[in-house]
Amino acid sequence: xxxxxxxxxxxxxxxxxxxxxxxxxxxxxxxxxxxxxxxxxxxxxxxxxxxxxxxxxxxxxxxxxxxxxxxxxxxxxxxxxxxxxxxxxxxxxxxxxxxxxxxxxxxxxxxxxxxxxxxxxxxxxxxxxxxxxxxxxxxxxxxxxxxxxxxxxxxxxxxxxxxxxxxxxxxxxxxxxxxxxxxxxxxxxxxxxxxxxxxxxxxxxxxxxxxxxxxxxxxxxxxxxxxxxxxxxxxxxxxxxx
Amino acid sequence: xxxxxxxxxxxxxxxxxxxxxxxxxxxxxxxxxxxxxxxxxxxxxxxxxxxxxxxxxxxxxxxxxxxxxxxxxxxxxxxxxxxxxxxxxxxxxxxxxxxxxxxxxxxxxxxxxxxxxxxxxxxxxxxxxxxxxxxxxxxxxxxxxxxxxxxxxxxxxxxxxxxxxxxxxxxxxxxxxxxxxxxxxxxxxxxxxxxxxxxxxxxxxxxxxxxxxxxxxxxxxxxxxxxxxxxxxxxxxxxxxxxxxxxxxxxxxxxxxxxxxxxxxxxxxxxxxxxxxxxxxxxxxxxxxxxxxxxxxxxxxxxxxxxxxxxxxxxxxxxxxxxxxxxxxxxxxxxxxxxxxxxxxxxxxxxxxxxxxxxxxxxxxxxxxxxxxxxxxxxxxxxxxxxxxxxxxxxxxxxxxxxxxxxxxxxxxxxxxxxxxxxxxxxxxxxxxxxxxxxxxxxxxxxxxxxxxxxxxxxxxxxxxxxxxxxxxxxxxxxxxxxxxxxxxxxxxxxxxxxxxxxxxxxxxxxxxxxxxxxxxxxxxxxxxxxxxxxxxxxxxxxxxxxxxxxxxx
Numbered sequence: 001x002x003x004x005x006x007x008x009x010x011x012x013x014x015x016x017x018x019x020x021x022x023x024x025x026x027x028x029x030x031x032x033x034x035x036x037x038x039x040x041x042x043x044x045x046x047x048x049x050x051x052x053x054x055x056x057x058x059x060x061x062x063x064x065x066x067x068x069x070x071x072x073x074x075x076x077x078x079x080x081x082x083x084x085x086x087x088x089x090x091x092x093x094x095x096x097x098x099x100x101x102x103x104x105x106x107x108x109x110x111x112x113x114x115x116x117x118x119x120x121x122x123x124x125x126x127x128x129x130x131x132x133x134x135x136x137x138x139x140x141x142x143x144x145x146x147x148x149x150x151x152x153x154x155x156x157x158x159x160x161x162x163x164x165x166x167x168x169x170x171x172x173x174x175x176x177x178x179x180x181x182x183x184x185x186x187x188x189x190x191x192x193x194x195x196x197x198x199x200x201x202x203x204x205x206x207x208x209x210x211x212x213x214x215x216x217x218x219x220x221x222x223x224x225x226x227x228x229x230x231x232x233x234x235x236x237x238x239x240x241x242x
Numbered sequence: 243x244x245x246x247x248x249x250x251x252x253x254x255x256x257x258x259x260x261x262x263x264x265x266x267x268x269x270x271x272x273x274x275x276x277x278x279x280x281x282x283x284x285x286x287x288x289x290x291x292x293x294x295x296x297x298x299x300x301x302x303x304x305x306x307x308x309x310x311x312x313x314x315x316x317x318x319x320x321x322x323x324x325x326x327x328x329x330x331x332x333x334x335x336x337x338x339x340x341x342x343x344x345x346x347x348x349x350x351x352x353x354x355x356x357x358x359x360x361x362x363x364x365x366x367x368x369x370x371x372x373x374x375x376x377x378x379x380x381x382x383x384x385x386x387x388x389x390x391x392x393x394x395x396x397x398x399x400x401x402x403x404x405x406x407x408x409x410x411x412x413x414x415x416x417x418x419x420x421x422x423x424x425x426x427x428x429x430x431x432x433x434x435x436x437x438x439x440x441x442x443x444x445x446x447x448x449x450x451x452x453x454x455x456x457x458x459x460x461x462x463x464x465x466x467x468x469x470x471x472x473x474x475x476x477x478x479x480x481x482x483x484x485x486x487x488x489x490x491x492x493x494x495x496x497x498x499x500x501x502x503x504x505x506x507x508x509x510x511x512x513x514x515x516x517x518x519x520x521x522x523x524x525x526x527x528x529x530x531x532x533x534x535x536x537x538x539x540x541x542x543x544x545x546x547x548x549x550x551x552x553x554x555x556x557x558x559x560x561x562x563x564x565x566x567x568x569x570x571x572x573x574x575x576x577x578x579x580x581x582x583x584x585x586x587x588x589x590x591x592x593x594x595x596x597x598x599x600x601x602x603x604x605x606x607x608x609x610x611x612x613x614x615x616x617x618x619x620x621x622x623x624x625x626x627x628x629x630x631x632x633x634x635x636x637x638x639x640x641x642x643x644x645x646x647x648x649x650x651x652x653x654x655x656x657x658x659x660x661x662x663x664x665x666x667x668x669x670x671x672x673x674x675x676x677x678x679x680x681x682x683x684x685x686x687x688x689x690x691x692x693x694x695x696x697x698x699x700x701x702x703x704x705x706x707x708x709x710x711x712x713x714x715x716x717x718x719x720x721x722x723x724x725x726x727x728x729x730x731x732x733x734x735x736x737x738x739x740x741x742x743x744x745x746x747x748x749x750x751x752x753x754x755x756x757x758x759x760x761x762x763x764x765x766x767x768x769x770x771x772x773x774x775x776x777x778x779x780x781x782x783x784x785x786x787x788x789x790x791x792x793x794x795x796x
Contacts, residue, residue: 012269090569091565095568
């Protein structure tokens with residue numbers, strides 16, 4: 001479970017409110033979509049949840065552990081896929097995965113088995129011995145996803161995870177998200193692709209100009225709009241009206 | 243030409259991060275204060291060395307003046323600054339020409355190779371001024387004021403300051419381009435680039451040794467004659483590096499037509515070097531560049547066992563250590579600037595010793611006479627300098643660049659991350675300490691006991707030096723680099739850490755050497771004081787580091 005209470009983040013000495021007093025609870029067993037136009041505060045929020053940025057006020061708890069006060073335990077709870085997969089270019093794929101396994105304390109026999117299964121599933125097995133810099137954007141995205149899932153975290157936090165993935169890998173990842181939540185665990189992801197959110201998510205939140213303007217199920221969002229409109233239309237109306 | 247100038251301006255801006263600094267300064271006034279403070283601290287820590295150099299030039303003037311050779315101090319300045327450009331220029335040139343991210347983009351734009359190279363050479367030249375001007379300016383001013391030179395002399399001096407680095411820079415650039423062209427034949431570009439850089443350094447060293455030999459040849463009678471003929475010293479240097487003598491003669495005889503002719507000669511030869519550089523560049527540059535950005539991908543079937551062998555469980559500190567180790571060794575700019583120097587200094591001493599004979603190192607032999615404590619402390623001093631000058635720890639945080647955020651979301655405490663980095667830096671500097679001490683011990687026929695003591699003291703001293711360097715980098719990490727060269731070469735943290743660490747550690751060694759005459763007691767004092775400092779700075783590093791890891795947002 002992820003809990004955000006009155007979280008704010010300002011830039012330029014308070015002149016720009018990147019995230020403005022938001023509160024959300026992402027429950028166990030749900031796929032939660034985080035939507036919003038460019039620059040709305042999605043990535044800032046995710047970075048605060050993962051401890052990359054400090055919130056100016058409010059509290060963030062991951063499975064009950066506060067990201068500021070109990071940071072290492074909180075960080076062990078989640079696997080995070082950042083929006084830019086361009087990292088560790090000078091490590092081989094397999095070295096990166098072993099590094100992540102060390103960092104998340106995955107025992108040797110389990111890591112061997114899990115890494116092989118995931119490499120195979122994402123068709124990266126034969127590239128594992130190559131430097132990450134030789135990978136395409138999509139391959140980088142996949143290796144980062146594998147690295148984030150190695151310790152079998154109960155919370156998945158994914159920033160635009162489907163960008164750059166080929167249809168097969170996107171399908172696999174979506175399938176894995178469903179499997180994950182069916183075990184009572186949590187997926188929190190941001191996306192621009194509204195159809196994905198529509199088909200995949202149990203609940204969504206829409207953020208615009210740093211404020212949450214909607215949080216609820218698809219049915220609820222349709223209710224609040226005028227009936228059977230597409231999510232795209234509702235989304236555009238909501239973010240424009242603000 | 244206007245294209246080249248516009249390209250130069252853009253490259254200059256990005257090389258020094260001018261727009262970036264303006265942007266940051268406009269957001270937060272503290273950035274300006276931090277920057278000014280940093281420059282002041284660096285200036286203060288360089289000051290003692292600069293004052294020492296000025297005093298040396300000043301006393302050399304007095305000594306040389308008696309033999310009618312006063313002008314030779316200008317030649318000394320020209321030769322030292324050219325040598326510095328020659329030796330250190332190669333790192334800058336290879337990185338700036340080949341390892342920057344912008345190069346690939348520039349190649350796809352409608353520029354001719356010579357335009358890209360001309361603009362890049364211009365930028366590199368400005369960075370060379372930062373070292374060549376402080377070296378050349380003191381002799382020029384001292385000679386000028388002591389001889390009561392006129393305005394024309396100072397005009398010539400400005401020309402000299404601007405033009406002197408050009409020839410050595412063109413030489414290293416041409417050598418680098420040839421090496422990169424030859425070396426860049428396969429896809430193992432990182433490894434080959436490193437080999438290329440090492441090769442380049444040794445070629446330059448070879449040139450140095452050859453020049454030294456040419457300059458020092460001759461019997462005592464000849465040397466005596468040199469001293470008693472007017473400006474004979476300058477002519478002897480001219481045999482090895484004529485342009486150095488020409489610019490000196492231009493300055494000394496600035497009042498005469500002869501002086502003007504020397505100046506014209508010097509400017510002409512410098513222009514010829516620029517044209518030669520552009521000519522070779524036009525032919526060689528793209529060839530050396532092609533494939534540089536490609537990287538090898540085997541995409542071969544990996545067996546289960548191969549994969550399992552790579553997947554070995556380690557602790558968090560060890561995981562950070564190996565990550566640092568692999569990345570540093572695989573990024574050519576990092577390897578060349580951080581790891582290579584540990585092997586380079588001992589190699590230079592051994593090679594000079596073998597090829598140039600014992601003669602060339604006889605200046606050092608005074609260390610071996612009399613008190614062995616002096617020799618031991620001398621070697622410790624040299625070690626301390628190489629540890630302080632090593633860029634591994636003062637750039638350990640900066641090197642993460644825009645990937646620093648990863649360090650913030652992984653469940654590894656700042657303490658563990660800093661320890662991984664510190665151990666990594668220690669392994670590199672310790673390799674240098676052992677190799678340097680052993681090569682000195684070999685050349686100067688040091689007693690095995692003193693060799694051992696020197697290693698022990700240097701090792702303990704390295705702890706606090708590494709800790710202080712990490713603290714400096716944590717204080718103001720430099721993340722905003724677009725090519726790895728900038729993280730290590732243009733990082734002021736490295737410069738600050740070098741001078742600051744060198745200053746305090748040498749001060750301790752000096753005080754102990756001066757006031758404690760009993761050798762055992764002196765060694766013990768050094769070991770204990772370095773150890774205590776090591777413990778104190780460890781505590782500071784961990785508490786400051788934990789705070790900073792929380793604060794830094796990039």
